[in-house]
Amino acid sequence: MRLFDPHIHMTSRTTDDYEAMRAAGIRAVVEPSFWLGQPRTSPASFLDYFDSLLGWEPFRAAQHDIAHHCTLALNPKEANDPRCVPVLDELPRYLVKDQVVAVGEIGYDSMTSAEDTALAAQLQLAADHGLPALVHTPHRDKLAGLRRTLDAVRESALPMDRVLVDHLNETTVKEAKDSGCWLGFSVYPVTKMDERRMVAILRAYGPEKVLVNSAADWGRSDPLKTRRVADLMLAEGFTEDDVDRVLWRNPVAFYGLSGRLDLEVTPPEATHEGNSLLRGGE
Amino acid sequence: MTHSPATGTGPEFTPDVLRDHLDSHLHPAARAWLRQALDEATANSGSGWELRVAEAGRRCGSRHADAARVLILYAAHADPATLARLYHQGSAAERRAVLCALPHLVPGPDAIPLVEDALRTNDTRLLAAALGPYAARHLDAHSWRHAVLKCLFTGVPVDAVAGLAARGRGDAELARMLADYAAERTAADRPVPADLYRVLDLAAEDFEADHPHGKES
Numbered sequence: 489m490r491l492f493d494p495h496i497h498m499t500s501r502t503t504d505d506y507e508a509m510r511a512a513g514i515r516a517v518v519e520p521s522f523w524l525g526q527p528r529t530s531p532a533s534f535l536d537y538f539d540s541l542l543g544w545e546p547f548r549a550a551q552h553d554i555a556h557h558c559t560l561a562l563n564p565k566e567a568n569d570p571r572c573v574p575v576l577d578e579l580p581r582y583l584v585k586d587q588v589v590a591v592g593e594i595g596y597d598s599m600t601s602a603e604d605t606a607l608a609a610q611l612q613l614a615a616d617h618g619l620p621a622l623v624h625t626p627h628r629d630k631l632a633g634l635r636r637t638l639d640a641v642r643e644s645a646l647p648m649d650r651v652l653v654d655h656l657n658e659t660t661v662k663e664a665k666d667s668g669c670w671l672g673f674s675v676y677p678v679t680k681m682d683e684r685r686m687v688a689i690l691r692a693y694g695p696e697k698v699l700v701n702s703a704a705d706w707g708r709s710d711p712l713k714t715r716r717v718a719d720l721m722l723a724e725g726f727t728e729d730d731v732d733r734v735l736w737r738n739p740v741a742f743y744g745l746s747g748r749l750d751l752e753v754t755p756p757e758a759t760h761e762g763n764s765l766l767r768g769g770e
Numbered sequence: 771m772t773h774s775p776a777t778g779t780g781p782e783f784t785p786d787v788l789r790d791h792l793d794s795h796l797h798p799a800a801r802a803w804l805r806q807a808l809d810e811a812t813a814n815s816g817s818g819w820e821l822r823v824a825e826a827g828r829r830c831g832s833r834h835a836d837a838a839r840v841l842i843l844y845a846a847h848a849d850p851a852t853l854a855r856l857y858h859q860g861s862a863a864e865r866r867a868v869l870c871a872l873p874h875l876v877p878g879p880d881a882i883p884l885v886e887d888a889l890r891t892n893d894t895r896l897l898a899a900a901l902g903p904y905a906a907r908h909l910d911a912h913s914w915r916h917a918v919l920k921c922l923f924t925g926v927p928v929d930a931v932a933g934l935a936a937r938g939r940g941d942a943e944l945a946r947m948l949a950d951y952a953a954e955r956t957a958a959d960r961p962v963p964a965d966l967y968r969v970l971d972l973a974a975e976d977f978e979a980d981h982p983h984g985k986e987s
Contacts, residue, residue: 539861542861542862543861543862543865543891543893544862544891544892544893546862547862547893547894547895581859584821584824584825585824585861585864586824586825586826586827586828586832586835586861586863587827587861747828748828750827750828750831750832752832752833754832756894756895
């Protein structure tokens, strides 16, 4: 079984997690930039974080034979802090990087006008850089948040089929699916979706354009939720091809829209065996 | 370690060798892209070519990205200020390419802060790239010894250290550090890296007779 977790915050996870993930079949992850629990107070703090998502974290992942890509953005929550907003000016030079496969997480948290501005600006950045967008939907007032999100996308230069709307559930899936966007579901131990409800949604709406993720981070979450959904799908009568479609081919297709998805992992030790220009020649 | 020009590694590779290698290994679209990127870099008007360094991975494939990036830096004759900017604004892969290009582009020690920055990381790919001929030529003795020791700590083969024999031979201080590290490993009942004894043999050569106070540079 090959699995792709299309939304997981590995920065917050341990090497034990990486080991367990690889053993469970997870071969590729996408790490969206988000807030860190502790609010940031300056753009510089974002830049170090972005550099980490482009440097140290892929290196850690490669040690466990997992391909690591990222999505970069000013997240909705911190879009409300004027001290953080100037990071939008720095994003263009980051969005050209090879490992960046989408702009994200963008979207709404409290649905403020500052969030409107940041969302519109970053949808435009995605269009300008040939990238799809990963759009978070709010925890509170979710259906209204989804509608406002879809409106913002429709008003933007980015086509709906280059947008993954995440954290969907029973109340938002239908309108999201009708819009033509990609459908993301986060499976959590206590909040968001669980495995059983996820399988019910797959049965009701089908696997087309559906992505399932663990969204594991520093909160109560489980980096093996993609595997648990796969196991329950099989137990409930879905085929292995269905599992492969939802948990591998769909994320590969969505992030592949960037033209930058490279699932070949170079283990750190292999760089000493002559396939990389490592040691600095003259 | 294989120093094969065909794979773009080793101290003997030159712009011509790299270009021939990429010409014969890249698929036609990537080759055309690289040719244009090199023309842009050679013209070096404005900073547009710097974007080509960033996107070289997806244009040429991760296997050839390092070689393509280094070649672009050569074509632009990037100066130390430009290299520093590209390094600090680069992903890990871009930083590696900057480090690899240093011996060819920077005659003096101006770029040593970049090497020191890379040596502070624990990313073995950056560590290995930092310890090329440029570091062999310009890194001060204390930093160089710590870099060798860090290779042993992090599992970077010491073959990645350019000029190891020339700089390490008879280095009494390095020999002491290695012997202490071996003793610490042994006391902890842990294996001593095989590479350690190779370097220790080198560092211990002749130093008692010829260099009673150790070698300082």
